[in-house]
Structures are given as structure tokens and as C-alpha cells.
Amino acid sequence: RLRNAAAVGEELLRYFADLRGLSEEDLDDLRRETYLALASTNMALDSPRRAIGYLNPNPNPHPNPNPKTEPQPMVEYEFGGPAGAVGVMVGLPLVIYGLYFACGADTCATELGALGRVTEGLTGDFGGLYSAYAMGLFMMWMAGQVVLERILPGEAALGVELKDKSRLSYVLSGHLQFWATLAVLLFGAVEYADADGDLRFIKFTSLPLSLIYDHYLGLITASVIFSFGLSTYLYATSLTKPMVKLADGGQTGNVVYDFFIGRELNPRIFDFDLKVFCELRPGLIGWAVINLGCAFKQYENLGYLTAPMLLVNLFQGLYVWDALYYERAILTTMDVTTDGFGFMLAFGDLAWVPFTYSLQARYLVDHDPGLSSAALLCIVLLKVVGYTIFRGANSQKDAFRRDPNSTTVAHLKTMDTKRGRKLLISGWWGVARKINYTGDWLMGLSWCLLCGFDTIIPYFYAIYFGVLLVHRAIRDDHMCGQKYGDDWAKYKAHVPYAFIPYVF
Template identity: 45%
Template sequence: MALNPRTTHREFFGAPGAAAVMVLTVAVVFVWYFSCSASAGCQLPLTAAQWARIAAGAADYRAYVSPRAVAYYALWWLWLALLYFAIPAPRAQGVVLRNGQRLHYPINGLPSLLVTTAVAALAYAVRGAGPFLWIADHYFQLAVASLLFSTAQAAAVYAYSFRRRPARDPVLLALAGNSGNVLYDFFIGRELNPRVGALDLKFFNELRPGIMGWMLLNTSFALAQRARFGAVTNSMWLAIVPQLAYCIDTLVFERCVLTTMDITTDGFGWMLSFGDLTWVPAMYSLQARYLSFTPVRHSAPAAALIAALAVCSFLVFRLSNSEKNAFRTNPNSPAVRHLRYITTESGSRLLVSGWWGLARHVNYAGDWFYGLAQCLATGFATPMTYFFSVYFLVLLLHRNHRDETKCREKYKKDWARYCEAVPYMFIPYVI
């Protein structure tokens, strides 16, 4: 088999689907900003006047393409890239690649966050809330700056994938990104692990500029709410505390990302570049942005129920993922050696007890309900703040389909045995 075979199966129905996804996702960022703000309200369906305002706002690019915001965003990315190199860190090995190599990655995302948080705290001590209020007020200009940056990065990485390498060590392409169609390969990602020197672009972008940018936006929106209304409401805390905890959790378990499909399988193209740098911070901070201009105050029982849903769903997500990671790392560990499993013909072991005996993707269920709790924090005045739950459901169902397809092809009849032993996909006795 050739190291870089031509891609035959194309996700998203090929180039037309890729183009549609690019247009649709960018349009969602624009529509949700122009139709959900302090001046526009936040209601669906949109009126003709709102659509006209969106069209006018989108056409007036001078109102949201800010050189200052672009410069600040570039400095933000460069600052985190500097910490990637500057902070001493243990190095983790990735999975074995098709060419037999294993890449090494510095696991210093959490220290990078701590240093960045210390700098932000110092800025607050010296200058007060001013810099953070500027971020909240210029949220959309920063989102557009990230869009321009992520698109330029994707174009640069696509062009970089054609560089000359020795015949004995060619550029390793993603199996899904070598179709020969420029638009599709640009979107899906042509090179598997593009690196500029020691900077692994896919790994760096996955958890740092976007995840930490999301945290910074949430903090800024909370300060903006306090500046407008004199206090931070319980709804704001219910929205941002779980999100901050989620972000910190991803950085604490940073090395676990090395076995995810994003790192092991997908190329690094516009889809991941835009998703990491623009989509995550711009759309995932929607709840905090809404609450910054529409304060919601929950009763104590309602707040307790939302908090309980967040805590319970987070525990399902974290404990199930930790159990799987512990079993993969050392199945003879006292913590997991009691678990039952099926041994496949390929030698892999599939858990059929513990968390993974409840459902084949029980972690996805925990992840989704955790996001739903954050949406519930915004109340029920508008469906627009529930976009995250709807989008995340589609994302998880698509990821589940890819997982099931890959496992069915890899394990064949053993996968049928596994599905018989663990019949539920997400929630035991439900689905």
C-alpha cells in the first residue's frame, strides 16, 4: 500500500459540501452576532428588519474588520506559541503513524494557562476591568480577526503540504485529504501533522488559542455584566463556571488528545483551523455574551437543579473517559483490572463493564447534558442561546457515526459481538 494513497471517499459530499459548510458556519457566526445583541434583542424567527440589518452589517466590513483587533489576535496567538516553547514540559509520544514514526509533543497547556491567567490578573490589578470590557465590546471584531487568521493559516498549511522532502521521508498526508481537489483538500486538511520547526500546528491550535480565548471571553462578559448591572448574576456563574471547568479539564488531560481522531486521523485544514480558532470561542461563549446584556436571575431551587445537572453530567464525562484511558494505558492496573472485556481478532480489548458496559458512547451523553446545563442557565426567553445544544448534538451524532463505521470495519464480527454485549449507544435502557 502506498504511503499517501489517493483519497476516494470524501466526507461532506466532497467539494460542494465543504463549500456549503464553510459558508454556513461563517454565516452562523455573523447571524448570531447581528441578531442577538443588546440592541437587536435575541429572538427567532428573525423579522425582515432583522435580516435587513444583518445584510447591512455584513456588507459594511469596515465596521467589523479592525486592524487593531487583528493585531491583538495575532499577538494572542504568538504569545501562546511562545509559551509552547518557553515553558519546560514533559514530552508525550503520539500514536505510531503510517510511516512508523511517533511524534513528540510538549504537555504544557496547563502551565501556559496559569502563566496567561497570572498576566491577566496583573493587567486587572494595574488597569482594572478596562481591557476586559474592550474585549467584550469588540467581541465581533476579534471573532472576524480569528476568522481571517484561521483562513490564512489553513491556506498556508495547504501550500506548505506541497514542499519537497527526501524520497525516503515524504510529507505524510491525511488519508482523507489527498483527493486532488483543491477546495476539498484545503477544507478537510491535506497534511496529517504539519509542523513548522518544533511547533506542531494541529496540536497547538487544538487546545490553546481557542480554548483559552473562550475562557478570556467568558471572563470579559462577566465583567461587562457587572459593569452594566452592578453585579454578576447566578445565571452567569452557572454558565461560565462549568465552561471554565471544562476548559481546565481539557488542559489537565492534554495528553489524552493525542489519541483522538483530530490528531491521529484528520488532516489540518480549514475545518480544524476555523473550528479551533473561531468557532469554539465565538459560538461557545454565546451564553455568557447573552447574559452580559440580559441578566437572568434563577430561584435557588432552579439554580440548584441546573448546577446538579452540570455536576452529574461532568462526572459521567470525566469518569468514563478516565476509565477508558486508564484501561488503555495499563489494563492490569488495580483500578481497572476487574473490568470485563472482549478480545478481538486484532488483539484489541473492548470493555463491556464499568462505564463502558452501560453504553458504547456514554461519554458523549455526559458531554451533551453538560452543555445543556450551560444553556439552561440562560433561561427560556430565547431559543438562540440553545444553539450550542443543537449544534453539539449534531456534532456528536456525526462523530458517533464515524466511530461506529471505523470500528465496524476494523473489528468486523467482533464488533457485532460487542454491540450485542453493550446494546445501548448513549443512555442505558433509552437509546
């Protein structure tokens, strides 16, 4: 009877597809969505996992011998699977601590002795890694960012269409939150001046931001603890959610891997979107604030700010501001539309970004790179070139996605695909398939160059980010190949280079 019902359902789907003039590929998408919806409500199929197995183009050749037990899920791991997930969850915190201990106020080691400094720092005074005061500062920071996100007005926007055909709503107030945060930190302290006991005036001044530098290690630990705690909450709550709410990659059935990669696609507390909030607000703005704390510390030590410190704050502050000003673009990124919210994104947003990306500012507190005016000018020009490429490419892509007939992009050449979508093959996107990544990396290199050439450690960002972008490009290429099929090969013939024309 079940097979007969499935056959009738297939005929209905094909009848509907013929009425709508759908292609075979669109019919496949419709078939998948229909069976997933049925599976999520326990209709027609006895197991959601069996729905995935039924729809998998390469079904398991060894069916479950006991139909009463849950069949083994079809698994496609990333990042090396469960073992790789464990390695990342252990390794990334160690990298953050390693950068802290290897590059301190007295020296920034580049030789093998740096490993000894890291080992000594992690094991010599283990209790020194944690500070209740720093934990309190971190929790106050997170709470403050939540409050600002809740109270600030912003532009209403809808996310992409989800599996159940719904679209989540968002309030884009990140740009305001950036400036509101800086206003509170730079003018939020009140000083009373008086003469002979009589109050004369009130002065608004900055909070003691140099405390950030002083408690840097404790803040790292606080961010690590919070990230693991948030990831545990996300995994636990995802177990009660219907299948239609879960990310495709986070349903392997392996607890460790799913904890790492993230199960639920858009976890929310009422209308508070946890993933989108963490993606841009506390970590990204926190990065800019840590840089400010380092600048305050340098001024406290020297009585002035060096040109590299000013420039690294300006360069990276612009980068953060840009991301928040164009916040709408985040709603169509893979992080939001495809990946579940688990340890990978939570730790990356809240610990990795603020405490590895601020390495250059922390280095400059105690080290003078001795750069000439000519060198500084060249670095500024590199930053301008990188930002021009990055912003030009991203703005062009976003304008095309919103309205392909807009006057700003209507003149660009496109390629039709069987899915009905057009792909840009001219303008910035005719230069290279990931030309925005190229601009992004050039900006990052300019930050590192501000630290001079005495040690390679401040160049960690440029090295790591280059590897990350290559991995992300390969991952995107694989997913687009699956999505567009032969059309993707044709597109790559039009735009053969990924990052740099005639090079890579």
C-alpha cells in the same frame, strides 16, 4: 519485470508474516504499509496514487487508458464532498456572524425578524466587520499563546505510532498555560499610586478585559481571516511533503476538498506542532478569556455579577481546565491521529469554538434570565451529573489504554478482537458506546439553561453539539466497523446503545 518483482515481494511478506505468526488481517496491514512506503519514495511503482489503487480492495474497474498520465485517485468523500466543503467554509462564518447580529444588547430575536437583523448587520455596514485594532489584539493573543507554549515546562509524551513507525514527541504544558494566561490577564497591569508626586506603592491589577466584549465583532473577523490564512499555508506546505506524512482522507486530488479536510497529518515548524497547539491552546483558552471579558463588562454595567454569569464562567472554565489538565488524551483522538490539519480543524479551533461557545456569557451581559434559586440548584446538579459521567468515562478509557492491567481497570470485562486489541464492555463503557458524549452534552445543556427560556438562541450550543456528537458517533462507528470487521458487530451486541441505555 515489475509484476515479477511484486510477486517476489508478496512472497517475502508472507514469509515474514509466517515467522512472526501474523494473522491475515495483520498481513494486510503490513502489505499496505510496505507499498505506501515504497510509493512515497517513488520505488517499485510509478505513482503514489497507483499504490493506493493497487491496495484498494475494490479497484477502479476502468483503468487509466494512458499509463503515462496520473490515474484518477480512489476517492471517498465526507461532509458532502467538494460541494459540501464549500458550503461549510461559507456557512460556518455566516453562522458566527448570524449569532452575533441576531442576539445583541437590545434584543435577542427568535422570530423571522432575526434573519433581517443578520442581513442588515452583514450588508448595512460591511466595513464595520473589520477592525485593525481587533486584528492587532487577535495577533497579540496568538503570539502570546505561542510564546507560553514554547517557554513553559511540561510532561514529555509520545504520540501514537505513525505510518513510518515513528512517534512524535510533545510537551504537555496546557494546564500551566491556562493558569499563566489568567495570571497575566488578571494581574498583568501595573498601577502607580502616589501622593504629592511621591511614589507610594505599585498595584498589580487586571487588564481592561471588557474590551473583548466591545470589540467582539472585530475579533470574529480577525479569527476568520487568520483561519483562512493558516489553512492556505497548511495546504501549500503540504504539497511538498512525502505521501507518508499525509492523512489518508486528504489525498483526494480535489483542491477544494483537500484544503477543507486537511492534507498533512502532523504539520510542524521544527518541533512546534501546529495542529496540537491549535487544538487546545489559543481557541479553548480564548473561550474562557472571552467569558471573563463578558463578566467584566457586566460588572462595568451593573456594578455586580449575576449568579448565572458567575456560574457560566465557572462551568465553562472547568470544562476548559479539564481539557488542558488531561491534555494527554488529545493525542489519541481522531482529530490528531486521523484527520489532516486543514480549514475544518483550523477554523473550528480558532473561530468556531471561542465565538460560538461563549454565546451564553455574551447573552448574560445584557439579559437577565430571572432564574430562581431552585432553578439554579437544579442546573448545578445537572452540571455535576454531566461532568461525573464525562470525566469518569474518559478517565476509565485513558487508564485502560495506558495499562489494561492497572488496578483501576483490571476488574472490567473486555472482549478480545482479531486485531489483538481488547474492547471494554463493562464499567462506564458497558452502559453505552459513547457514554462520554452523553456527559459532555448534559454539561452543555446546563450552560444553556443558565440563560433562561426567553429565547432559543442561547441554546444553539446544545442543539449544534447534539447534532455534532451524533454525526461523530456515526463516523466513529463506520471507521470501527472497517477496522474490526465482524468483531465490531459482536461488540455492539454487548453494548447495544450509543448514548442513553434503552433510548438511543
